[in-house]
Every structure is written in structure tokens, then in C-alpha cells.
Amino acid sequence: MNQPIVQVRNVTKNYRRDDFEIPVLQNLSIDVPEGEFLALMGPSGSGKTTLLNLIAGIDRPTSGSIVISGTDIATLGESALAKWRANHIGFIFQFYNLLPVLTAYENVELPLILTNLSKKEKREHVEAALSVVGLADRMHHYPRQLSGGQEQRVAIARAVVTDPALIVADEPTGDLDKKSADEILILLERLNREFKKTIVMVTHDPHAADRAKKIQHLDKGELS
């Protein structure tokens, strides 16, 4: 088999608050093979979001190494890391985090601003991403004109528009009713199956976790 797309090795993460350090993750290692759909579960405060942020390269470990698709991201500088994120990671938040001043189309187009794609290519990518999530007919709507489930689908389109190999999702259904949550989960499954995206999803919801191929539990900074 190929080498795992995510290799977390002996990672420790402490947060500093005022004068003392809060240990969150201790000497944690985890591999995620390519094509995996992994659900991370665990009690509140166990460090799930922290781990996800480290894998996505939006935070840095206190020690240890994180190798994603062969790149040790802990060694990258700020702007190199930003560029790396733009190309390799799709991030889905619990609260969607769409920009309210932009339409669905413009929100999805946002990551493409940083690329050298032509206008036409950008439009094709955005339209393709929006039709995958089933919102091609809502492109010109603003976030406030969409339901929570629709907003999250726009956010998913934004996460996949640059065609990253790895998608991380932090409680993507946490703010949705059951029906909308199901739609989102079906979508993630499809991205995993049809589009061969590796997905790491944090969730509290056992029902959501069932959709994943594999479930891991994180408790007090340790995996089980």
C-alpha cells in the first residue's frame, strides 16, 4: 500500500495561558491512509479540534512531526504554510464561516483568487463544485438567504474547489437538524467514494460517525 497521507508522529501540543502551560496532546501518533474516511470522537476538551488544526496546518505542534502527503508541515514558514494549505487542504467548519458579503458563488471562488487560473477556468471550477453539492441554482444567493444545511454545502464546495487530497471537517453537522445533517454526511461519503478524497471528520454524533469507514476515540489527549 501507499504510504499514509497523514503521518502524525509523537506530537505534543501545549497551549500557554498566562503563565502556565495547558497540555492538550501528549506524544500522540496517528496515521491516516489515503482514501480513508475517519471519524474522530471523544469528549469535549479532549483535543479533537486541536489535532485537526495541526493536521490542517493552521496551528503548530509544540513538538513532534506532522507529514502530510510527504511534506513535513512543521518545517514550513508562515507564507509557505499558507500556500500549502491553499493547495492541499479543504477545511469545513461547524459554523460554515462563509463571508456574509459574498454570494455563494463568490464564497466558493475565494480560494481560487490565490491561483493563476484563468477567469474561465475559475468559473468552471466554481460551477462544478456548486453542482456537486447540489446548489448550482443558488449561486447568486447570499449566505443569509440560505438555510444552515445549504450554507454548509456551500462551505463544502469551497473546501473542494481547489481539489485538495485531504478534507478535514470539525463537527460539520454539529449545528444542523437531522435531515440536513444526513445530506451533509451523504455528500461527504460521496466525496470520499467518488472523488477519492481522504476525510478526517470530528464529530460528537455517533450516527454521523457511522457513516465513516473508521472511528477513533480521543480521550485526554490519547487515542484509542
Next chain:
Amino acid sequence: MKVLKLVYKNLLRHKLRTALTVLGIAVAVMAFGLLRTVVTAWYAGVESSSVNRLVTRHAVSFIFPLPIADQDQIAKVPGITDITHFTWFQGVYIDDQQFFPRVAVDPEKIFAIYPEFLITPEELAVFKKERNSCVIGEKTALKYNLKIGDMMSVRGDIYPGEWQFIVRGIYKPKDKATDATQMFFHYAYLDERMRQEAPSRAGQVGWYVMTVDNPDHAAEISAAVDALFANSRAETKTETEKAFQQSFVSLSGTIITSLKFISYVIIGIILLVLANTIVMTARERIREYAVLKVLGFTSFHISGLIFGESLFIAMLGGVTGIGLTFPVCRGFGEAMSSFFPLFNVEPSTIALSLVFSVSVGVIAAMYPAVKSVQTKIVDGLRQIG
């Protein structure tokens, strides 16, 4: 879509706030422009004064008169080529809000010594002949719709009584710096009435103006003139016309200094207005900036968004303010034309307004930009918003 479009969309997010900030800056820039223009107009009189004319006045103050008899003595001082005298008449024309200077002069000399007042030989000839005639500046003629042959009634205050003058000439200014608001009439007309009504005030003039052959000798000539009247009842002070004008101006020098000071205070106010808006805006968007960073936007992009927005508001306000400066200064200049013969918005004032707008735009964005860039993504995302 470009980053610029995001700047634009952000500007429209709080339309009222953006509009009020732009308006605030515009009004302040306009006030700055007006104040600067008042200051430059104030000095214009000094700048335009001739270097080869000297003024002799009473040593104590120019409000005290000098004997007319001094004239012949001064004229004999070596280096002096010509001499004439002026007497401040003032009086009330129409009402006490009409401020153009009204001065008694020697009709034979005034236009020779002041070549910047342009008058046709025909009009000058009539003016010289008619005792109760007067010559007025073009601006005053225009303002009060006065034509050759019209009567002007002035109620005297320094010289009591009703005074009638016939307009016999209208002089034009040689250039924009020349005062075209004055009214000149015969000193003899004033003096003969004084002889009848207040004999003690007859034979007195306000000040003398002399031309000299070499401006480099102004100091020696001035000293020689003043030496003539040392220890007399009316000691004199002679100086260049420029220095004389400055003594008028410096009377109000403190006011001018305050105006200058206030104009800089206004820049400070603009800065506060804009900084307030940008700080508020950036704080509201901490979470959005964190999301943009997650998507791969760098510090460069984020500060671009903040500086772009700040500069746009500052420039729009600045340009609107400059646009307002012209009509406001024109209106102000017209209303005050007797105080400020030259009231133009200087290019340097416009340049200063622009420079200040841009600087304010940059400075106001600095703190919020640094702050937003330094905020860690994870902290930004935890921000409730």
C-alpha cells in the same frame, strides 16, 4: 474576483458607517483647505508689496497723524525720488459691514507711485480736476454696481459728517495680488472741510510713501528720514512697505498662528475618525480574517484588505473635501473680498490635503493591520462573531 473586489464589498457592508466616515473626512479636509487659504491670503498683501517703496508713519502708531509740512523735508532726503501721503478716512458706506479701504490721497501722485493701480489717462485727468471725485477699484465697482458718474455717500466716523463723492475713475489691478477694492479721493477735499469744522485737525496726514532710487539703501534712507524728526512733537518711523504691511499683519499674528494650529488639529481629528472606523471594522472581522488565512490568504493579503479599505475611505473623503474646498473658498472669498483681495486656493493647499489624506489612510490602518496579522488562526476562529 480579486482581493480588490473584497475590499469593495467590505466597504458596502456598513454603508451608513462608510458614508459618515467619508463625509466626516470630507468636511474636515474642506475646513483644512479653507483655513490654509485664509492663512495664505493673509500673507498675500505682504508678498505683493513693493520693495522700492518706504513708508513713514508716526513713531508711536500709524493711527497718529503727521504734519503735512513734513513732506517737503522728507522729499529732500538723498535717495528719495518721489513722495506722496495717505490719510485713512474709513467712514460708513451703506452699513458698517462694508469694509473696503477709503483713503484720502494726493491725486497728482498716487498713480505715479502705485503703478500697479491701472487707470486710463482720461479718467485720471478728470479725477485730478474734480475736487469731490474719487477713484475706486474694479472689485468694489463690481460689488456695489458703481459706474463712472455715480454718487457715493459716506458717513464719516473718524471725520464726522456726510460726505459725497462722484466716481470719476475705476482702476484695474496689475496682477492678482494687487488690491482692487480701495477707494481714493482728494486729500484737499478732506482738509478744506477740516479747516472749517475742526481747524486743529487740518494739515495732518496719516502716513507718507516714498519711492527710492536703490532698495539696497532702504535702511540708510529710513534712518535719515527719522533723524529729521527726532525729538520733534511727531517723531517718525520709516520702514519698507513690506515691513509696514507686516506690522498690520502681525497685529493679528496670533490669530494666524492659531489658525495654522487649528488646521493641524483638524488633521488629527480626521485621523481619529478614520482610525475609529477601521479599528472597529477589523475587530468585527477577526474571525473572517482567520477563515481567509485557513483558505491560504497570507498576512500580505489581510493587510491589503485593511489598508485598501482605509485608503479608499481616506482618499474618497479627501477628494470630496478638496472638491468642496473650491466652492466654499470662492464663497468665503467673495463675502470677505474687502479683507482678502487675493483669496485663491493654492496648489500647495491641495497637495497638502492629498498628502494628509493618504497619510491618514495609511496610519489609521497600521494598528488594526498589525493586530489582525498577528492574531493566530486558532484564536481568530474561536472569536464569537
